[in-house]
Amino acid sequence: MTDDPMKETTAGIPYREIDPAAKYLVTTVIPDPDPQYREYICTSDDLPTVIQGVRSDSQGETIVNIEEVEPDV
Secondary structure, three states, X not given: OXXXXXXXXXXXXXXXXXXXXXXXXXXXXXXXXXXXXXXXXXXXXXXXXXXXXXXXXXXXXXXXXXXXXXXXX
């Protein structure tokens, strides 16, 4: 279990408990009222799901960066 809330999936489950091979870091921002940045770690298979989840967010969350990271294997 991780104490870092930024490293959770959109379901709130720490990403490394789901898949240690996670390789993409998706950074998003919710612009209103003060910018709030979030980070999601996911595998290439889950990347489309994360992108779709962010696009359908009711708070106006938008993706600002997607980068490839080294998996924890």
